Amino acid sequence: MVGPVIAKAGDCQTLNGSPKRPRQGRAARRWALASGGAPVLSRPGFPSTSADGPQMSHSASPPRPLRSAKAAPLSGRFRVPGDKSISHRAFMFGAMAEGETLIDGLLEGDDVLATGKAMQALGASIEKRGDRWHVHGLGVGGFLEPRHDLDFGNAGTGARLTMGLVGGYGFTTRFVGDASLSSRPMKRVLDPLRAIGVEVVEHHDNKLPIALRGPKAPLPISYRVPMASAQVKSCVLLAGLVIPGTTVVIEPIMTRDHTEKMLEGFGAEISVETDSEGVRTIRVEGLPKLTGQHVVVPGDPSSAAFPIVAGLIVPGADIVIENVLMNPTRTGLITTLQEMGGDIELIDQRQSGGEDVADLRVRHSRLRGVTVPAERAPSMIDEYPVLAVAAAYAEGETLMEGLEELRVKESDRLAAVARGLEVNGVACVEGPESLLVRGTGRVAGGGVVRTHLDHRIAMSFLVLGMASDQPVTVDDERMIATSFPDFVPGMTRLGAAFTPGTAA
Ligand SMILES: O=C(O)C1=C[C@@H](OP(=O)(O)O)[C@@H](O)[C@H](O)C1
Numbered sequence: 483m484v485g486p487v488i489a490k491a492g493d494c495q496t497l498n499g500s501p502k503r504p505r506q507g508r509a510a511r512r513w514a515l516a517s518g519g520a521p522v523l524s525r526p527g528f529p530s531t532s533a534d535g536p537q538m539s540h541s542a543s544p545p546r547p548l549r550s551a552k553a554a555p556l557s558g559r560f561r562v563p564g565d566k567s568i569s570h571r572a573f574m575f576g577a578m579a580e581g582e583t584l585i586d587g588l589l590e591g592d593d594v595l596a597t598g599k600a601m602q603a604l605g606a607s608i609e610k611r612g613d614r615w616h617v618h619g620l621g622v623g624g625f626l627e628p629r630h631d632l633d634f635g636n637a638g639t640g641a642r643l644t645m646g647l648v649g650g651y652g653f654t655t656r657f658v659g660d661a662s663l664s665s666r667p668m669k670r671v672l673d674p675l676r677a678i679g680v681e682v683v684e685h686h687d688n689k690l691p692i693a694l695r696g697p698k699a700p701l702p703i704s705y706r707v708p709m710a711s712a713q714v715k716s717c718v719l720l721a722g723l724v725i726p727g728t729t730v731v732i733e734p735i736m737t738r739d740h741t742e743k744m745l746e747g748f749g750a751e752i753s754v755e756t757d758s759e760g761v762r763t764i765r766v767e768g769l770p771k772l773t774g775q776h777v778v779v780p781g782d783p784s785s786a787a788f789p790i791v792a793g794l795i796v797p798g799a800d801i802v803i804e805n806v807l808m809n810p811t812r813t814g815l816i817t818t819l820q821e822m823g824g825d826i827e828l829i830d831q832r833q834s835g836g837e838d839v840a841d842l843r844v845r846h847s848r849l850r851g852v853t854v855p856a857e858r859a860p861s862m863i864d865e866y867p868v869l870a871v872a873a874a875y876a877e878g879e880t881l882m883e884g885l886e887e888l889r890v891k892e893s894d895r896l897a898a899v900a901r902g903l904e905v906n907g908v909a910c911v912e913g914p915e916s917l918l919v920r921g922t923g924r925v926a927g928g929g930v931v932r933t934h935l936d937h938r939i940a941m942s943f944l945v946l947g948m949a950s951d952q953p954v955t956v957d958d959e960r961m962i963a964t965s966f967p968d969f970v971p972g973m974t975r976l977g978a979a980f981t982p983g984t985a986a
């Protein structure tokens with residue numbers, strides 16, 4: 483543990499009563515502003531945090547098309563931003579722990595900042611001093627009733643995990659988001675929350691806006707996660723923290739394990755058993771004492787995916803991507819690209835913040851098509867759009883199976899990728915849960931890709947344009963800031979040629 487234990491902000495609260503904020507006014511406003519008086523969670527171009535008002539709107543500005551033309555032979559080193567999954571959880575678990583949590587390497591993307599603002603609205607104090615984030619948490623059961631809607635913008639992880647975090651509290655919390663998030667299915671988290679006794683006061687066909695009110699006496703449940711989803715698993719485990727007794731989550735297909743690892747690090751009583759078929763049974767005890775920690779966030783492998791694929795497809799490229807998280811629940815793309823013949827060398831493999839990390843040296847490679855087995859999908863679920871780009875430059879067919887979850891991301895990624903490939907002259911077959919890409923080693927380009935408010939579609943097709951015969955345009959680059967704010971300047975430093983485009 484790092485830092486002094488502070489008085490529990492929610493001392494006056496009872497978990498299942500109706501916790502209320504302290505009296506409105508100056509004292510109350512301090513909850514949502516930096517203790518040093520400076521506004522936090524704002525940066526140039528972003529609305530600053532307001533104690534009472536709505537938080538931020540990710541898609542309020544007009545769309546910004548961007549064009550990607552043939553890159554120079556890529557060279558240099560790139561430090562990708564902090565892992566998004568770990569960054570969300572660092573804010574959340576810091577807000578729930580007693581005392582101070584220090585976070586180094588946090589991803590300062592819009593998705594994570596929205597989570598930070600939500601934690602502030604629930605009573606935690608969050609500020610950035612120098613390069614380090616400081617979170618003063620409230621202790622389990624200490625959240626306060628928010629005075630405004632929690633706006634998660636584009637972020638499924640923020641919204642779904644926070645529904646678990648507050649689900650057990652006897653107050654009402656309303657969740658809103660942008661057009662993309664408002665079209666994503668929330669039944670997957672509302673179902674287990676309903677079983678716990680949470681009242682879903684408002685929903686729109688089980689989609690946002692959603693308002694939840696916790697029960698007087700929440701019940702611990704045993705829940706088998708019906709789809710491969712770390713967000714659903716995490717939602718139930720987090721809800722279990724404020725329910726007396728043992729909450730059990732059965733996970734038939736393993737997904738990223740950051741919630742389990744980080745909860746244990748913050749002091750929760752959590753155990754995992756894996757049977758001979760790989761089915762995991764996770765048990766968490768309610769009402770633990772969580773204590774603030776020092777979290778060091780490693781680089782995001784889902785962001786590293788873009789310079790990695792660019793390095794493989796751009797002739798003459800030879801680059802190093804530094805400090806990438808190598809947790810085995812996240813490395814499916816690297817395995818796949820190596821099977822395709824990609825020259826990706828792991829250098830300086832080491833431990834950082836309790837996780838494996840490495841630097842990756844990537845060189846231009848001749849790629850060949852492969853079959854990617856369905857069971858690998860959870861370990862590379864966000865990387866399929868950019869894998870499809872690598873497949874377009876490979877020789878032969880690449881078949882990706884088990885992609886049903888791609889249909890419910892920020893966009894229907896299976897359809898968005900297929901249309902993006904087609905308009906750029908790449909043959910592919912979109913199945914209900916699969917994608918077949920017919921690579922010829924060469925991409926015509928020249929198309930305008932519809933991104934549907936999806937950061938990964940935007941970045942993937944900008945990478946496609948880095949080696950295609952004609953430039954590729956994406957209709958909107960704004961959402962890139964949700965997960966990878968340094969993408970455009972960082973890729974440009976390596977040798978990318980991005981210029982403002984027209985989406986005609
Ligand atoms: O738990 C997480 O941090 C995430 C889980 C995944 O979503 P699902 O749980 O919906 O697969 C992933 O796509 C998302 O980017 C982050």
Ligand SMILES: C=C(OP(=O)(O)O)C(=O)O
Pocket residue numbers: 566593636637638639640864891892938965
């Ligand atoms: C699916 C993603 O994130 P989320 O579900 O948090 O919106 C992603 O980042 O690709």
